[in-house]
Amino acid sequence: xxxxxxxxxxxxxxxxxxxxxxxxxxxxxxxxxxxxxxxxxxxxxxxxxxxxxxxxxxxxxxxxxxxxxxxxxxxxxxxxxxxxxxxxxxxxxxxxxxxxxxxxxxxxxxxxxxxxxxxxxxxxxxxxxxxxxxxxxxxxxxxxxxxxxxxxxxxxxxxxxxxxxxxxxxxxxxxxxxxxxxxxxxxxxxxxxxxxxxxxxxxxxxxxxxxxxxxxxxxxxxxxxxxxxxxxxxxxxxxxxxxxxxxxxxxxxxxxxxxxxxxxxxxxxxxxxxxxxxxxxxxxxxxxxxxxxxxxxxxxxxxxxxxxxxxxxxxxxxxxxxxxxxxxxxxxxxxxxxxxxxxxxxxxxxxxxxxxxxxxxxxxxxxxxxxxxxxxxxxxxxxxxxxxxxxxxxxxxxxxxxxxxxxxxxxxxxxxxxxxxxxxxxxxxxxxxxxxxxxxxxxxxxxxxxxxxxxxxxxxxxxxxxxxxxxxxxxxxxx
Amino acid sequence: xxxxxxxxxxxxxxxxxxxxxxxxxxxxxxxxxxxxxxxxxxxxxxxxxxxxxxxxxxxxxxxxxxxxxxxxxxxxxxxxxxxxxxxxxxxxxxxxxxxxxxxxxxxxxxxxxxxxxxxxxxxxxxxxxxxxxxxxxxxxxxxxxxxxxxxxxxxxxxxxxxxxxxxxxxxxxxxxxxxxxxxxxxxxxxxxxxxxxxxxxxxxxxxxxxxxxxxxxxxxxxxxxxxxxxxxxxxxxxxxxxxxxxxxxxxxxxxxxxxxxxxxxxxxxxxxxxxxxxxxxxxxxxxxxxxxxxxxxx
Numbered sequence: 001x002x003x004x005x006x007x008x009x010x011x012x013x014x015x016x017x018x019x020x021x022x023x024x025x026x027x028x029x030x031x032x033x034x035x036x037x038x039x040x041x042x043x044x045x046x047x048x049x050x051x052x053x054x055x056x057x058x059x060x061x062x063x064x065x066x067x068x069x070x071x072x073x074x075x076x077x078x079x080x081x082x083x084x085x086x087x088x089x090x091x092x093x094x095x096x097x098x099x100x101x102x103x104x105x106x107x108x109x110x111x112x113x114x115x116x117x118x119x120x121x122x123x124x125x126x127x128x129x130x131x132x133x134x135x136x137x138x139x140x141x142x143x144x145x146x147x148x149x150x151x152x153x154x155x156x157x158x159x160x161x162x163x164x165x166x167x168x169x170x171x172x173x174x175x176x177x178x179x180x181x182x183x184x185x186x187x188x189x190x191x192x193x194x195x196x197x198x199x200x201x202x203x204x205x206x207x208x209x210x211x212x213x214x215x216x217x218x219x220x221x222x223x224x225x226x227x228x229x230x231x232x233x234x235x236x237x238x239x240x241x242x243x244x245x246x247x248x249x250x251x252x253x254x255x256x257x258x259x260x261x262x263x264x265x266x267x268x269x270x271x272x273x274x275x276x277x278x279x280x281x282x283x284x285x286x287x288x289x290x291x292x293x294x295x296x297x298x299x300x301x302x303x304x305x306x307x308x309x310x311x312x313x314x315x316x317x318x319x320x321x322x323x324x325x326x327x328x329x330x331x332x333x334x335x336x337x338x339x340x341x342x343x344x345x346x347x348x349x350x351x352x353x354x355x356x357x358x359x360x361x362x363x364x365x366x367x368x369x370x371x372x373x374x375x376x377x378x379x380x381x382x383x384x385x386x387x388x389x390x391x392x393x394x395x396x397x398x399x400x401x402x403x404x405x406x407x408x409x410x411x412x413x414x415x416x417x418x419x420x421x422x423x424x425x426x427x428x429x430x431x432x433x434x435x436x437x438x439x440x441x442x443x444x445x446x447x448x449x450x451x452x453x454x455x456x457x458x459x460x461x462x463x464x465x466x467x468x469x470x471x472x473x474x475x476x477x478x479x
Numbered sequence: 480x481x482x483x484x485x486x487x488x489x490x491x492x493x494x495x496x497x498x499x500x501x502x503x504x505x506x507x508x509x510x511x512x513x514x515x516x517x518x519x520x521x522x523x524x525x526x527x528x529x530x531x532x533x534x535x536x537x538x539x540x541x542x543x544x545x546x547x548x549x550x551x552x553x554x555x556x557x558x559x560x561x562x563x564x565x566x567x568x569x570x571x572x573x574x575x576x577x578x579x580x581x582x583x584x585x586x587x588x589x590x591x592x593x594x595x596x597x598x599x600x601x602x603x604x605x606x607x608x609x610x611x612x613x614x615x616x617x618x619x620x621x622x623x624x625x626x627x628x629x630x631x632x633x634x635x636x637x638x639x640x641x642x643x644x645x646x647x648x649x650x651x652x653x654x655x656x657x658x659x660x661x662x663x664x665x666x667x668x669x670x671x672x673x674x675x676x677x678x679x680x681x682x683x684x685x686x687x688x689x690x691x692x693x694x695x696x697x698x699x700x701x702x703x704x705x706x707x708x709x710x711x712x713x714x715x716x717x718x719x720x721x722x723x724x725x726x727x728x729x730x731x732x733x734x735x736x737x738x739x740x741x742x743x744x745x746x747x748x749x750x751x752x753x754x755x756x757x758x759x760x761x762x763x764x765x766x767x768x769x770x771x772x773x774x775x776x777x
Contacts (some may be wrong), residue, residue: 109739116521133521134742141522233632234718291611294632294718299610434741446724449632473517473531 053369059094061153062372066095070370071122073112075129075357076104078320079187083387084126087378090156091370094377098370109133116143121362123371126186128357135183135358136432140475144182145361150372151181156380163379168417170353170424171396177432178477184375185355187387188394189315190417190424191241192334192351197408199307199330207335209348211246211278214338218287221310227289229282230309232297236445237437239279242313243444245337245352247275248425252345257479260428262469267462274340276447276454283448293449305330319409320392333412336420346423351416353424355396429465432477439464507755513748520744532749542750544725545733548638549707552645552729553761557702560646561695564653569683571654572661573669587658590651598648602715605644606631609716632718634726641712641727649705653698660691696765703761707754710735730754 054065070091074084081104088100103122105111109131115121116138127133138144151164151172164172168188175183195207203224208214218228232238248256251271258266282288289309292300304312305326312318319332326332336351359378361371377383384397385404392410394401394417401414430437443460446452452460468474514532518525536542567590571583580586593601608615609630617627630640664687672682710731714720721728721736730750738747 113520117523119523131739134519134740137519137742138521141519141524143522234720236719291629291632293723294609294611294629296606303612438736442719442722442724445718445722449723451634451724473528473535 058154058159060373062149062369062376064095064369064373065367067097068367068370069099069101070124070367070374071101071103071365072124072374073103073105073108073122074124074126075108075132076106077129078317079357079387079391079393080104082390083383084378086386087374087380087383090377090380090383091374095370095373107131116362116364119364121365123365123367124359124361124374126357126359127183132358134434135360136177136434136475136477138360139177139182143362143364145363145365145368145371147175147181147184147361147372147375150184150375153372153376156376157382163376166379166381166398167396168353168355168394168398169420169422170426171355174354174426175358176479182360184359184379184396186357186359186378186396187355188353188396188417189317189356190334190351190353190394190413190420191245191313191315192336192416193242193338194304194312194314194318194332194334194409195310196307197331197333199310205310208338210339210341212341215281215285215287218282218285222287226307227309228287229311230289230292230295230300230304231313231448232295232300233291233293233445234296235441236448237441238297238313239448240441240444241315241352242337243275243279244272244427244440245350246278246340247272248352248427249337249344249346249348249350250274250340253425256425256427259465260432260477260479262429262433262465262476264466264469265462267458267465271340273454273458276457278340279444280447280450280454283450288448293445305332316409316413317393319407323392331408333408334416335412336416346425347420349416349419349421350423350425351420352426353417353420354426428477428479433468433474436461436464436468510748510751510755513745514752516745517743518745518748519742520738521742525745528745532746533753535746536749536753539733541721541725541728541733541736542730544721544728545730548727549709549729549757551638552642552706552709553703555642556645556649556706557699559642560649560653560702561698563646563650564657564698565688565691565695567650567654568657568661569687572658573679573683573687587655590654592651593648594652596648598711599715601644601648602712605647605712606716609640631716632723634723637717637723637726641709641716644712644716645705645709649702653702656694656698657691660694661687664690696768700762700765703765704758707758707761730757 054060054063056063060066070088072084072088074081081102084104085102088102092098092100101122106129108125108127108129112121112125112127113133116133121143127135127138135144151162153163155161155163155166158166171185171188172181174185175181177183193207200206203221205217205220208217221228247269248271251269255266255269255271258269289303292309295303300309301312301314301318301322302325303309305322314334316334318334319326322332336349339348359375361368361375365371379397381397381400384395384400387393387395388401388404388406388410392407394410394413401410406414440461443452443457447454447457469476513525515527515529516525517528517531567586570580571587596604611617611627611629611632614627614630616630620627628636631637668686669682672686677685708731709729713727713729713732714735717727719727721732731754734747734750734754737743737750
């Protein structure tokens with residue numbers, strides 16, 4: 001039970017009782033109580049048990065009461081909110097009596113936090129963008145609905161196939177916490193190393209398959225006066241994506257799992273150290289554009305688009321993010337991170353894949369069945385194709401771009417995803433243990449500026465991981 | 480009659496007092512309470528954990544980095560800003576003619592300009608000034624044949640680069656404050672000193688400085704409180720933010736990160752309580768010293 005704030009009863013001037021008797025003062029006390037952060041928990045009666053349940057039929061696999069209103073809140077960022085409204089339109093075709101309220105916000109976290117605390121959230125939230133709410137915290141407090149019924153329901157475009165089987169590899173896993181799917185990430189994101197295919201064609205360069213080839217190519221690129229690499233120095237996590245992917249491909253899934261499970265000494269794996277040494281060498285040989293460590297993502301990516309550097313690490317959103325500054329004929333493409341050696345445990349095509357735009361259904365929503373049903377329509381191939389068409393990005397649904405004419409970047413993403421097949425992986429520690437992720441990012445920033453070496457990096461990160469592992473107040477997760 | 484007047488006064492006071500209680504006192508009280516819980520900020524569930532959050536603070540390297548950096552800012556920013564503002568104010572007000580340098584009025588307006596910009600604008604502007612490859616600062620340095628630096632990405636320079644911006648943006652306000660104080664010094668006293676053969680520096684040290692001492696103390700408190708914050712500029716400008724490698728970490732940033740990135744509102748509240756007491760201690764200390772000195776002067 002929420003405890004009332006002790007200070008609640010103490011008024012600024014308690015001796016002036018007559019003052020308090022004023023009706024205005026009493027009326028004003030109502031918001032005073034409501035304003036207490038933890039006081040609005042509501043009665044136990046406001047739980048999920050009160051939610052309306054409809055009859056489950058073939059056409060209504062989630063038991064939606066068609067007349068119930070539905071409220072959908074999405075992040076209106078780089079991908080806009082047209083696609084979300086489109087999915088709402090499909091929902092209304094099936095449930096014509098439903099009133100749907102759409103909201104596209106830039107600060108979803110800030111706006112939704114008080115409603116979640118008060119127990120009055122909308123039916124679907126796309127928890128994305130700066131200031132998004134911590135998913136691990138939401139789940140630990142029982143705020144999110146288990147999405148298993150949705151994933152096991154027949155998909156909207158093909159009733160013979162379950163929703164979970166229409167999704168790209170890694171999508172379901174990216175929303176699993178403690179073995180249960182709580183979050184549906186709608187936009188498929190893959191990471192790799194980007195370059196301009198026209199620049200490479202002009203110089204006759206080919207994308208390297210191993211790190212040794214990468215270093216040879218970098219030497220050649222450097223001779224032309226172009227910096228071989230740049231990165232988004234202000235946010236070193238961008239560089240961690242290819243670095244840790246190289247380690248993961250060499251060390252295999254066992255190593256990834258051990259690291260995510262905070263096992264003692266997991267970061268001391270040889271593959272981690274070798275990948276660190278590889279990137280330290282990149283910096284040591286002067287292959288990273290001067291000043292990169294102080295550039296924001298915009299500055300670094302723009303310098304890369306201007307041809308000042310040949311490679312930049314980034315996720316699949318890069319092409320749309322850079323659309324306004326990319327010169328004609330630049331033809332950016334992305335490729336899988338090179339292998340450390342030929343003896344890697346994962347295949348050469350393996351990519352770091354995850355999904356973003358984190359949709360969930362709050363447990364205290366007024367119409368949780370409607371929320372799940374909305375997500376089912378969002379995952380219909382029609383909605384997914386609409387999304388791809390509007391945003392030149394890959395949604396989490398298989399085959400969404402089939403038959404669409406797409407840009408060089410999205411084509412290369414699609415090729416990379418198809419080549420990888422089920423060979424995708426993702427780190428979970430970033431979402432589960434954010435303070436550990438910060439240490440990893442800070443340390444990589446120090447590594448590539450030569451202020452620490454690979455051994456010091458490992459020592460720092462292992463120490464931070466051990467600290468999280470030993471902290472009882474941090475909830476632990478398993479893959 | 481008296482009763483009616485009381486009601487009249489109460490009618491005016493009730494609303495502001497209640498608003499003050501709701502918007503100021505209640506959040507403070509709640510922060511103190513939340514600091515003793517494990518509230519995550521996403522539901523109403525908050526369990527009482529006693530002083531655990533404060534114990535964890537002691538073992539948090541980021542908290543210590545923040546404390547160290549705020550401490551350095553507290554030592555550097557008020558002193559440098561006040562010295563600079565005093566110098567400029569003296570140049571603008573204390574000439575032999577009694578009117579300061581030519582165009583003093585225009586300078587006073589220009590110095591005040593940074594005060595009109597929001598912190599966010601200042602942060603973004605200076606980020607461009609500091610950016611390594613085509614930034615203004617490196618451009619100027621390179622024109623003189625001096626090699627540029629990655630100002631915000633070098634742990635030895637980053638905090639100083641941020642502090643320079645704080646000084647730049649706050650000096651103008653204190654120039655105006657000190658100008659007003661210096662102008663209120665009776666001209667006869669200054670003239671008498673000149674007649675007695677006191678040089679400009681002596682006049683400044685022995686007459687002007689003691690007479691504007693109270694303004695300096697006010698400035699010190701304000702600047703000190705500002706130096707204990709620094710959140711906005713660090714958040715906008717620095718690598719990480721708070722980096723490289725915690726070189727520009729400040730307590731306010733740690734508070735923000737713990738609350739809004741890590742979902743640890745209870746722990747963040749504990750940080751807030753610590754920051755509250757630090758600020759309070761600073762204000763009390765400065766005011767105590769000022770009281771003693773006033774007695775000495777009198």
